[in-house]
Structures are given as structure tokens and as C-alpha cells.
Amino acid sequence: MEKQPTTNATVEAAQLDAARDEFVTQWGAIGNAWGINRTMAQIHALLMITPNALTTDEVMEELKISRGNAHTNLRELVGWGLVRSVVRKGERKEYFEAEKDVWKMFCIIVRERKRREIRPAINVLKDCIDRADGLKSAEARAFTAQTKALCDFMEMADGVLSKVVRSERSTIVPWALKFLK
Amino acid sequence: MEKQPTTNATVEAAQLDAARDEFVTQWGAIGNAWGINRTMAQIHALLMITPNALTTDEVMEELKISRGNAHTNLRELVGWGLVRSVVRKGERKEYFEAEKDVWKMFCIIVRERKRREIRPAINVLKDCIDRADGLKSAEARAFTAQTKALCDFMEMADGVLSKVVRSERSTIVPWALKFLK
DNA sequence: CCATATTTTCATTAAATACTGAAAGTACGA
């Protein structure tokens, strides 16, 4: 172990590392608050700020996590479509890279949440509405009114999100800014 | 224990109870997927479909949960602004009722999530950007570009949500429907 | 095929989160 001279470059590299670590940690915490596994969010953060694709071993090393953990969460990210696996010709191991375009990321997350959470929730609400449909007591009518209102709202939200996600970034961003006056 | 005759009314009451239970259970599961404590979501569901305000004891009884659990989650819901506590004159105990207007509920949730999660996330991103700001390596510039893109996007989203939430339901709903063509 | 590199699975363990219930605290009316 040679002691390196403290050059400008080494100081800067350390600063960058600190910033990257902070970003990975915080992105994990943010994901956590939104119901996303912390490690999954951290891997996503790491891949977002890494220009080249990484192997499972590199992810393990960077985040100090086990192979099983890295593997499971990488697969989960691929399942969401936020990460792609790439194969380099002549190499046996798999590399992973994140979708870096923020608008595309947003669309992927919205589409998946719609599919996995909003749609099922709407179906459940419809089922509840059906079950209480014929009943005529005041209690029953209050129940139906409330669940219908929720259901209508969620269907509207689902529709608006579909439209937003289908639209082109180039049209929606300036529109949003104008909308904001 | 007398055996009751199976009247039409008792059948209907049972049907309604089943529908209500289903709703409470499923709303709990939905909340869970979005990072909200299951019991908190269940209490919220219960209060949404109950026309009158309930006491802590009634909530405990309905959901078969402990006093501590009911208390903590009711307070949390009051903290979000989704539930109000009401005092009936001449009565000592506290009653709780949910905000039932779906648009108001939506606005409350959006405002709170903005305040508790989006704003802090933006601040964290800004901090990361600042830390890597002066650095000139290719790695550093890639990092800054990515975090800036994320930050800009989140600020835009934050702005759009502010505007939506400030707007009147009466103007936004027809607008959303038109927007959807 | 065999030897080796790489990925996947999964029983076990660890960590995080949520719940209970009883005790302590508070407020109110008589």
C-alpha cells in the first residue's frame, strides 16, 4: 500500500464518489417512501448514474450486497422495464444498464403502476359496487354512492394518465409549462 | 340464542356487510402497495363508508384491532387531514369522520405527498448536484447531467401538481375529459 | 462431454415494521 500524493484529481474523485453515494442512498430512501424496495431503488440509482453497463458482481461490490439480493432486484428492475440486460459479444456474463431518459422512465413507471395497482383497484371497487347494487337501505345507498365516486375518480385518473403517457414528451412538456402560466 | 327468521332484510344486511368488509380489506391492500400502513388505510376505508362519525372503540370493534393501534392510526389520519375529530356537545369521547369528497381527498393526498416526499427529494437532488458541480471529469459531467434532468423533471411535476390541486374541481374535471377527447 | 463460468434458487437469518395491552397521563363533572 503506497501512500498516494493528494493531487487535485484525487480530491475531485473523492468528492464525486461522495455525491454519488449520497444520491444512491437518498434515491433508496425516496423509493422506500413510495412502496419500493430500498435495494431495488438503490440499484436503479446506481445504474442511472453509471455511463456504462454493469455486471451483477460490480453491483454487488458497489452497494456491498449479496449475490442473491443483487440478482433478485436486477431481475425485478428488468421486469419493470427500467433496466435492460445487454450481452457483449465474446463475453459470457450479463451486463445491466438503466433507461436514462427521464421522460421514458416516468412513462414506464406510470404504465406499470396503472397495470399493477390502479387497474386492479378499479376492479375491486367495481366488485364492491356490484355486491351492494340492489340493496335499498340508507346505509347501502351511502356505501354505493361513496364507492361509485371513488371508482369514477380512479377511472378518470387512469384515463388522464394513459393520455399523458401516450403523448410525446416534446408536446407535453411545453404544454405543462404553459398550463402553469 | 334465538334462531332468527331469515327475512329479506337480514339477507340484504349480510350482503352489505360482506361488501363493506371486502372494501375495507382491499383498500388496505391498495394502500399497502403505495407505501401506506395497512391498518391506516383500513380505518380510512371504514370511515369513508360510514355515514356517521365513529369513536376509537367502535373502530377497534369493527376492525378487531387494539386500542393502541386504532389510536395511533387515527391520529396519523388526522395528521394527513383525511380524518377530522369531532366533539359532540355533552359527550366526553372523541368521534372521527373522514373527508368523503373524493376530489378533496385527492388534493389532500397530493399536497401531503408533495410536502413530505417530493419537496425533500428535490432538495436532496439539488444537494447532489451542488456537490459535483465544479468537477470536470467525464464521469462527473455525466452524473451532473443525469441528476439535473431528474431534478428538472421533478420540479416540473411538482409545479403541475400544485396547479392541479389549486384548481377548482368544477373546472378541472370537464377539462380532463375534454383533454381525453 | 468435460471443465469452468455464470445464473438462479431457496432455506435460513436478519432487519424492519406493525400491533398489543397495560400502565400512566389528562380532563372533566360532581
Next chain:
DNA sequence: TCGTACTTTCAGTATTTAATGAAAATATGG
């Protein structure tokens, strides 16, 4: 100011969720 009704707190426990690491499965090149 005492007794009672009600609320709050929190140490201990239970449940859920996530992570580890080693063994099994799979793929690849020779």
C-alpha cells in the same frame, strides 16, 4: 379534589419483508 371516563404512551412481542450465502441448475467453449 376525588372518581371516572377517556386518551396517550411505550416496552415487549408478533408479523412481515428483505438479505445472505451456499448449493443446484444452466450455459459456454474447447
